[in-house]
Amino acid sequence: xxxxxxxxxxxxxxxxxxxxxxxxxxxxxxxxxxxxxxxxxxxxxxxxxxxxxxxxxxxxxxxxxxxxxxxxxxxxxxxxxxxxxxxxxxxxxxxxxxxxxxxxxxxxxxxxxxxxxxxxxxxxxxxxxxx
Amino acid sequence: xxxxxxxxxxxxxxxxxxxxxxxxxxxxxxxxxxxxxxxxxxxxxxxxxxxxxxxxxxxxxxxxxxxxxxxxxxxxxxxxxxxxxxxxxxxxxxxxxxxxxxxxxxxxxxxxxxxxxxxxxxxxxxxxxxxxxxxxxxxxxxxxxxxxxxxxxxxxxxxxxxxxxxxxxxxxxxxxxxxxxxxxxxxxxxxxxxxxxxxxxxxxxxxxxxxxx
Numbered sequence: 001x002x003x004x005x006x007x008x009x010x011x012x013x014x015x016x017x018x019x020x021x022x023x024x025x026x027x028x029x030x031x032x033x034x035x036x037x038x039x040x041x042x043x044x045x046x047x048x049x050x051x052x053x054x055x056x057x058x059x060x061x062x063x064x065x066x067x068x069x070x071x072x073x074x075x076x077x078x079x080x081x082x083x084x085x086x087x088x089x090x091x092x093x094x095x096x097x098x099x100x101x102x103x104x105x106x107x108x109x110x111x112x113x114x115x116x117x118x119x120x121x122x123x124x125x126x127x128x129x130x131x
Numbered sequence: 132x133x134x135x136x137x138x139x140x141x142x143x144x145x146x147x148x149x150x151x152x153x154x155x156x157x158x159x160x161x162x163x164x165x166x167x168x169x170x171x172x173x174x175x176x177x178x179x180x181x182x183x184x185x186x187x188x189x190x191x192x193x194x195x196x197x198x199x200x201x202x203x204x205x206x207x208x209x210x211x212x213x214x215x216x217x218x219x220x221x222x223x224x225x226x227x228x229x230x231x232x233x234x235x236x237x238x239x240x241x242x243x244x245x246x247x248x249x250x251x252x253x254x255x256x257x258x259x260x261x262x263x264x265x266x267x268x269x270x271x272x273x274x275x276x277x278x279x280x281x282x283x284x285x286x287x288x289x290x291x292x293x294x295x296x297x298x299x300x301x302x303x304x305x306x307x308x309x310x311x312x313x314x315x316x317x318x319x320x321x322x323x324x325x326x327x328x329x330x331x332x333x334x335x336x337x338x339x340x341x342x343x344x
Binding site for chain 2: 010
């Protein structure tokens with residue numbers, strides 16, 4: 001499974017990568033982008049199975065990345081998990097309305113990440129896409 | 132026409148109010164009312180004048196401080212310190228994750244080797260006891276290392292706040308400089324003509340002095 005981890009903090013990208021590896025995902029298949037703009041370029045260039053993205057990033061934020069993904073025919077079905085320090089109600093609603101598949105508030109644990117990922121893949125297997 | 136009876140003879144009432152209430156005709160009433168309104172206005176103008184002078188003094192002091200101590204330099208230093216803190220914290224977090232990434236394969240191979248050993252030894256044989264302990268130790272190591280990695284998310288959370296403070300200092304810096312520029316408090320020999328707009332403050336002072344401040 002090819003995963004794109006998007007965060008402007010390199011430490012957080014490594015943390016998410018480590019957790020994904022810990023959960024059994026293949027390390028070489030995990031790629032990283034430091035903002036939404038670079039992420040969308042990578043998503044257009046090669047196929048991915050999952051995007052794990054932060055919200056607050058320069059150039060293009062996570063919510064704009066999510067909207068861009070949903071607006072693009074070839075990408076709109078791509079599962080997106082948001083991992084962010086933003087925990088106010090309006091932002092969570094905005095993410096849900098934009099079609100996010102899962103929302104994790106930082107700081108989080110490996111157990112939370114596993115739960116959300118499992119839920120996303122169960123939903124996809126059942127035929128649904130969004131949260 | 133007889134004189135109107137005095138409406139308010141109470142000695143405790145202010146003179147202006149008694150004059151108003153006892154005014155014999157329209158013109159006198161208007162005059163007394165004007166006197167009261169003028170008195171009120173003067174209080175307000177005096178307060179406004181004081182505020183304007185305080186603000187003027189504060190901005191002038193700020194301008195002098197900025198010129199003498201170089202606020203832009205101090206702000207740049209403060210922002211650089213924040214950037215340093217951000218970089219040092221990122222390096223520290225990366226070093227910790229490096230450590231965890233180095234140790235994890237060792238813990239995994241210990242698990243495999245100990246499990247392999249358990250195929251050849253069993254019961255209370257010393258090798259079996261050691262192998263079982265090794266499996267437990269390796270498992271708890273892997274668990275601990277994973278938690279150690281997740282715990283480094285403090286760097287992201289504190290880093291985001293540092294970035295916000297950095298942005299705040301930047302906006303305070305530009306706002307203060309703009310304030311000083313507008314008041315002309317930094318006006319010196321090398322200040323461009325467009326910046327040295329001291330006339331507005333002088334005009335304000337002149338206007339205030341006309342009101343007696």
